[in-house]
Amino acid sequence: KNEVEQSPQNLTAQEGEFITINCSYSVGISALHWLQQHPGGGIVSLFMLSSGKKKHGRLIATINIQEKHSSLHITASHPRDSAVYICAVRIVMYSGGGADGLTFGKGTHLIIQP
Amino acid sequence: GAGVSQSPRYKVAKRGQDVALRCDPISGHVSLFWYQQALGQGPEFLTYFQNEAQLDKSGLPSDRFFAERPEGSVSTLKIQRTQQEDSAVYLCASSLGASGESYEQYFGPGTRLTVT
Numbered sequence: 001k002n003e004v005e006q007s008p009q010n011l012t013a014q015e016g017e018f019i020t021i022n023c024s025y026s027v028g029i030s031a032l033h034w035l036q037q038h039p040g041g042g043i044v045s046l047f048m049l050s051s052g053k054k055k056h057g058r059l060i061a062t063i064n065i066q067e068k069h070s071s072l073h074i075t076a077s078h079p080r081d082s083a084v085y086i087c088a089v090r091i092v093m094y095s096g097g098g099a100d101g102l103t104f105g106k107g108t109h110l111i112i113q114p
Numbered sequence: 115g116a117g118v119s120q121s122p123r124y125k126v127a128k129r130g131q132d133v134a135l136r137c138d139p140i141s142g143h144v145s146l147f148w149y150q151q152a153l154g155q156g157p158e159f160l161t162y163f164q165n166e167a168q169l170d171k172s173g174l175p176s177d178r179f180f181a182e183r184p185e186g187s188v189s190t191l192k193i194q195r196t197q198q199e200d201s202a203v204y205l206c207a208s209s210l211g212a213s214g215e216s217y218e219q220y221f222g223p224g225t226r227l228t229v230t
Contacts, residue, residue: 004156033219042118043157043205043221086156100170101147101159102219 006105019074021108023087035086118222135191139208149205196229
């Protein structure tokens with residue numbers, strides 16, 4: 001079982017719809033990242049969260065530490081939002097420190113149709 | 115401003131060849147990470163440098179993989195005797211602080227390696 005699970009794997013929606021992508025994790029973490037990856041392109045960091053909620057433009061990210069769950073919302077979706085959205089966590093090690101690298105989910109492939 | 119750059123962007127190697135992939139992190143960034151992303155999958159951690167020190171290489175899949183960052187800036191990931199299963203996108207990321215703290219990671223465009 002992956003330590004980071006995302007749902008849905010694929011999502012197709014119409015322009016203007018409200019989009020929600022979910023991320024659940026099974027380990028203790030010090031931070032959770034939401035990332036965006038366009039086809040053939042690099043990865044762009046959208047948010048880094050350790051608690052609560054963050055908003056940037058039409059994007060909102062929330063995290064519930066107790067439930068080990070995070071959501072990424074896109075309001076008023078647009079075709080340019082079409083991309084793969086990846087959830088990644090920094091795992092807390094038994095020593096109390098964080099893992100050196102991030103552990104990633106498999107991504108959610110989002111297509112927004114005009 | 116300059117972000118993380120990687121070269122080459124695309125590399126085709128014949129099975130058994132050695133390859134070297136380069137990463138130029140953001141100037142002044144202490145931490146540098148290498149990740150491997152297979153087709154349709156999320157990236158997986160390979161190795162981590164804090165300045166010139168390779169502090170974690172637990173994700174390197176075999177002893178054919180070797181990484182260095184001799185002066186604490188540019189890093190090279192070398193794969194010896196490439197195999198078909200090495201075909202993937204290799205991503206480099208850098209962050210301002212040391213791994214002990216949670217800093218945003220900035221990713222390069224990746225190098226797509228195809229082994230034929």
